[in-house]
Amino acid sequence: MEVKLAETAGFCMGVDLALRRLDKLVKAAKGKPIHILGPIIHNPQVLKRYAEQGVIIAETPEEVPSGACVVIRAHGITREVEEALRKRNVVIKDATCPRVKKAQLLIQRHTGEDRELLLYGEADHPEVKGLVSYARDGHFLFGSPEELEAYPLSPEKKYVLAAQTTQDRVLFEMIAEKLRTTPDLDVLILETICDATKLRQNEANQLARQVDFMVVVGGYNSGNTRRLAQVAEENGTPCRHVETVDDLDLKELRGYGSVGVTAGASTPRRLIDQVIAALKAL
Template sequence: MEVILAETAGFCMGVDLALRRLNKLVASADSRPIYILGPIIHNPQVLKRYADKGVIMVDTPDQVPPEAWVVIRAHGITRQVQADLKARNVKIKDATCPRVKKAQLLIGRHTADGRELLLYGEADHPEVAGLVSYAGNGFFVFGSKEELDEYGLDPDKRYVLAAQTTQDKVLFKHVIGKLSGNDQVDVIVLETICDATKLRQAEAKQLADDVDFMVVVGGFNSGNTRRLAQVVSDKGTPCRHVETVADLDLGELARFKRIGVTAGASTPRMVIDEVLEVLESL
C-alpha cells in the first residue's frame, strides 16, 4: 500500500501562533492562574494536554477571577465579551488568528455606514459569533445559496458580503456570482476566506484524484476539518474523517492500494504521525 500525505496537513499559521503564545504564557505566568475562554482550538487532544498543565477552560467572562490571565482563542471572541473581560480587570493574552482579526476589522469598517452584513458560515461557530458582533447595522448568517435565496434581499438596502475564514472558497464564489448578477442589489464583497484554507482544500481535491481512498484527520468538532472531508467526498473519492488512529477501520482500508491523508488546521502533527504509522504498516 502507498500512503501519500498532503503537504499542507496540520497546523495553520493562526493555530500555531495561538499555541505558541499560550505555551509562552504557561512557561512564565508568574504564578497567576491561566484561563481560556472557550477552546483555544478545536482539538480534544490539544485541550487535554493544556488541562493537564493546569490551564482552565471556561465559557463566560464572569468565570475568570480578577488579576488572572485569560487567553482569547484562535477563533476570536465578540466585542461584547472583550469589553466584559476588560471591565473585570483581568490580564488578557489575545491569541486570535490574525486572519480572523482582519476579517473582524473589515466587517466593522464596511458596515459602519449602515450596510447590513451577509455572512457565509456556520451560525453556531464561535468565529462567526465574533465576526457578526462587528456588524454595525444587523446581519444574516447563511450556510448555503438556498438559505440566502429564502432570506430575500431588499433593493432599498445596502449589503456587505463576507465569509467565515475557513469556508469553502468555491461555494463562496458561486454566491458572489449570484449577487454580482443582480443589478437591483448594492453589495460590497469582502475576501475573508483564509489563503491557507483555500490551499488546503485545493490540495485535498487534487490528492483525491490520485488515490483510491482519503483519510481526513482532525477533531470532529473542527469546522475546517469537516469541510476538508466534504470537499473530498464531493470529488467522489471514498473518504473517512477520523479524530485519532483509534477511529480507523483497518479492515476497510487494507483493500486499497493508494491512500491519501490530509488533516485540519487544528490537528497536531503527533496525531497525524500515528495515523500514518498504522496505515503504512498495512
C-alpha cells in the same frame, strides 16, 4: 499500500501562533492557573494536554477571576465578551488568529450607514459569533446558498458579503458572483476566507482524485476539518474523518491500493504521523 500525505496537512499559521503564545504563558506562569475563554483551538487532544498543565477553560467572562490572566482563543470572541472581560480587570492576552482579526475589522469598517452584513458561516461556531458582533447595521447569517436565496434582499438597501475564514472558497465565489450580477443590488464583497483554507481544500481535492481512499485527521468539532472531508467526498472518493488512529478501521482499508491523508488546521503533527505509520504498516 501507497500512502500520500497532503503538503500542508496540520497546523496553520494562526493555530501555530496561538499555541506558541499559550506555551510561553504557561511556562512563565510557573504553575499558576491561566484561563482561556473557550477552547484555544478545536482539538480535544491538544486541550487535554493544556488542561494537564493547569490551563482552565472558562465559558463566560464571569468565570475568570478578577486580576487573572485570560487568553483569547484563535477563533476570537465577540466585542461584548471582550468588553465584559475588560470590566473585570483581567490581563488579556489576545491569541486571535490574524486572519480572523482582519475579518472582524473589515466587517466593522464596511458595515453601517445602512449597509447590512450577509455572512456565510456556521451559526454555532465561535468565530462566526465574533464576526457578526462587529457588524454595525444588522446581519443575516446563512449556511447555504439556498438560505440566502430565501432571504428578501432589497434594492433599496446596501449589503456587505463576507464569510467565515474556513468556509468553502469555491462556493463563496459562486454566491458572490450571483449577487454581483443581480440587477439593482448594491453588494460589497469582502475577501475574508483564509488562503490556508483555500490551499488545504485544493490539495484535498487534487489528492482525492489520485487515490482510492482518503483519511482526514482532526477534531470532530473542527469546521475546517469537516470541510476537507466534504471536499474529498465530492470527488466520489471514499473518505473517513478521524480524530486519532484509534478511530480508524484498518481492516476496512486492506483492499485499497492507495490512501491519501490530510488534516485540519488544528491537528497536531504527531496525530497525523500515527495515522500514516498505521497505514504504512498495512
